[in-house]
Amino acid sequence: MNQRPWSLWRAQVAAILRLEIRKTLLARRGLWIYLLAFAPAVLLWIHAGLNLRHGRVCDLGKDSLIFAAMFQFFYLRLAIFFGCVGVFMNLFRGEMLQRSLHYYLLAPVRREVLLAGKYLAGVITTSLIFGSATALALAALFVHVPRTVTEQYLLGGGGLGHVVAYIGTAVLACVGYGGVFLVMSFLFRNPIIPAALVLVWESMNPFLPSLLKKFSVIFYLQSLCPVPVPIHGDWSFLAIITEPTPAYLAVPGLLLVTAMGLVLAARKVRRLEINYGAE
């Protein structure tokens, strides 16, 4: 085997993806993630179906504001967040509990390549689930308004850009929270503790000093959302973007935070030991 490192690593990552995607995408224990992701889309489609049946016409402008709130509060802060807890915390920890992680560690694979393969599998799985759920929910908005309005919104009113931004933000949320929860899986055995800690940290974001704000995933995701949420009252702080960041800074910023998490995870995986008895 005299493959050059990059081509070998590529082949190894592909082999890991084949093993992992099957496990994470089709796992019965991951059914709740599908429910979480597709429940709003199902509700929106039922709503659209009822409107079509009764001949009611909705206001796309108002609906897009409702969707913006749903995306920020439900998808970003709840569904994708906890979906990533479920997928990424289990990439290593789940196999440790299942006592099958050693098969990976007995292969001639650099531990960092294993980490990259598993992380990529998690990103692909969660992006597929939440990207398609977001697209499906958006599609429900357009089916019960007149076709001309939809066309005007998508092609003339920047709606297509919004669709791309929403799906892209959902994917980036998977990338960011994936990196965070992957490293957390090496630091905590119980997923509830890091989930609670990160949730509190993310919720505190509006009140943090400017520098600390940047060590958060939601800080970048909020800036990428195309439609601001018009919310007033006690919970308005969750929707206020205190330091709006343009996309050309928000995307690299989020990727940098993710990379920092992955570097820390790589250091941990390098020293990972198999001691199932202690789990």
Added chain:
Amino acid sequence: MSGHEQEIVFENVSKFYGEVLGINRVNLTIPPGITSLVGPNGSGKTTLMNLMTGLLRPSQGSIRVLGVAPDQPELLFRFVGYCTQYDSFPRGMTGYEFVHSYLRLYGRTDKESAEMAWHAIERVRLTDAAHRKIAGYSKGMRQRIKLAHAISHCPLVLVLDEPLNGLDPLVRAETIALFRALAEEGQHVIISSHILHEVDAISDQVILLSNGYVVAEGQIHGVRTEVEEHPMQILIRCPRPAQLASRIFELDTVVEARVHNDGGGLLVRTRDPERFYLLLNRLVVDGVDLESVAPADDDVHSVYEYLIGTDGGSI
């Protein structure tokens, strides 16, 4: 390869699990051939194997497997295969999928991996069940598919933790024959086992462990000779054992001579077997009739009992 690069070397290796001792100050050199790790539960056999394969990291000391450190899995597992004692598998896989999928991690093509997977599955005689889910396998079949996984990439060093567990007598005999064949191909085969008589029959050398310490290592005969506090037992088959008994006490190193239960031999205990064998040569020249001479406690089981005792754990 230099001499050291053909051996597995432990230098002053210790492993602690918090405050619990795994193994302590182990110095070992394991040459090619079949090496058995023998010791009761908790003696450190699995720890030693996990350290050798990088699943654990030593608290102190260093390990080299054919010149490669175990913390370099990308190099180590090109030539090392490990059949662990963990009886668990990734969910939902058939035997063939299991071996094939992990072979793909070597960077081989689908076709190459398929050929190697089938070859390994054939060697452990599991071809008929290869497309069945592992979840439906018997204990012996699971043991064999793990073995197929360990040998699938044709390793130079094969580490086997309790590989005979759960195998029926026929498969056990076949598996032992496979180990012998692998050792004859020049591989290192390192086996831990509780089944002493089988270990005794196949091992080129043994490593005896107790409470995390190596209490003896080397070829079984050599280890036995070093156990000085227990005189060597030699069984001499002869038609007139009483006559022979009267002659052998010429040597002050003979501790005991007992006529065998069937009356057709003499069981002798001596502190100096070399001098005793010379005496026997002289007796034969003098016309004493002897049918056969063989050590009676020159085996792993006896050595184990002398060094560790029967209360050391389940054997």
